[in-house]
Amino acid sequence: MNNVRVRFAPSPTGIPHIGNIRTALFAWIFAKKHHGTFILRIEDTDQNRYDPNSELAIIESLKWLGLEWDEGPEIGGNYGPYRQSERKSIYVEVAEKLIESGKAYYDDTTPEQLKELRQSQKKQKLPPRYDGRGRYRTKEEIEKSRDMGLPITVRLKVPDTGKISFVDTIRGKIEVDAREIDDFVILKSDNMPTYHLAHVVDDYLMRISHVIRAEEWISSTPRHILIHQALEYDLPKYVHVPLILGSDKSKLSKRHGATSVLEYKKEGFINDALFNFLSLLGWSPGDDKELLSKNEIISEFQLNKINSSSAIFDLNKLEWMNGVYIRGYSDEKIIEEVIPILESKDKSIGLPKRVKRPLDKKYLAKIVPLVKERIRTLNEITELIDFFYEENITNTKENIIIKKMNDKDSIKILNKSIDILNNTKSFNSQSLETNFRNLVEIEKVKPGQLFTSLRYALSGKKIAPPLFETMEVLGKEKCLQRVSAAITLLT
């Protein structure tokens, strides 16, 4: 396929969610696959809903996932500008051309009148639809309204009969009666275009080959076809990708928990894992492979293998996949990823404030191998390893006491453990394990009994990294100190 040019055209009116970004991801993959061009275009034609933070969030989301664009705001390109508010004059000109050729007309119907019209139609159980009254306004009447300061819009003259059809790459032919479509607004009274006009004009001028967008646009595509016809533009290929729904099968929203890509980043998900996961939501390479690298995804990707039905976002599976990615990463890579988390001043994310920063990388490097197969998200690491950094840990008598034993016997065995810690020549996990297993043997206790008690003594936790490795990393002094503290607790 030659000259593939696709765009991601978000409207900066809110934080982009997983669904938006998944659409961008498909477009990006498709562009890469065909050595095409991926374009970012900001559709900021709604002045009332514009939110500058959202544009920043869009850019950060795309960058984090590695969806770099070849043309776009700031970086430019041959078809700019790439922000619609900066292209205003183009749309006005096009709209005027349409009026001159009689394919569009000025309308001075006020919002109040429109509202009345809809209400009365509703009362009569008719579908709410603009009635085309502006078609019969004379030039003079419009001028008069304009002088009076009434809002003037431009509407497209839509044929009353016939069918409008187009081919969607994923769904095939879609057809609708022209009479279902009213004379819709293409230029608003503030002289800004509506989405319908703006994107058609831009897609044409920017030589977009495939319009890849969400399924919710299917029902307005016939309008877009009409605009193309009025302007005598060639049609792009239409690719409507399915929606992503929340666990209750409704459109993704706040109540579904984290919905923005950046939230996942914040929660300790890895960009490569999210990329992989998202690519499989609504698309499949056709075999059983699920763990795919970016390159594999790009080479396997095919538009017509995108599903036509919407998908539900399964956080559980993402967590699993994220865990797989973490396990597959080198220790060095994980250390890099995890340092900002551990050092974070956010109490719910980082180590307690009393732990000195910056963290010692060498020490961390000993810890990471012990936990990397135990975490599904990067953020989970903090709770699992904080005891390596704390000076003191808290314990209860109940945790320390050796199960099925009394205080006295527990103390006796823990004292022998102290001896082992003292006398193990090379203080490494292997020697320690050998010696402690000996003790278990001699004292006729179950390994689990002693080791659980020791685990609590050293970490203060029921769930912790493997015991002897922990001892080795913690070092002799800290081990002695903590086991002694535990014994004190029992006395």
Add this chain to the structure above:
RNA sequence: GGCCCCAUCGUCUAGUGGCCUAGGACACAGCCCUCUCAAGGCUGAAACAGGGGUUCAAAUCCCCUUGGGGCUACCA
């Protein structure tokens, strides 16, 4: 309400008329491994929405019903 889209295990999906007593993955249950938790291994439970056609043969093609979703703005 009208129009449009969609429909395989709880979830993501494979499946494009015979290879389907429907395959994989997550999650779930059981067992094994085991110092906890993970990881890993094995086993299990779990789906073609319903009804009509077409065909020698239908998860796969057609129609209807049902269900879900989207759109129905001077929002995108």
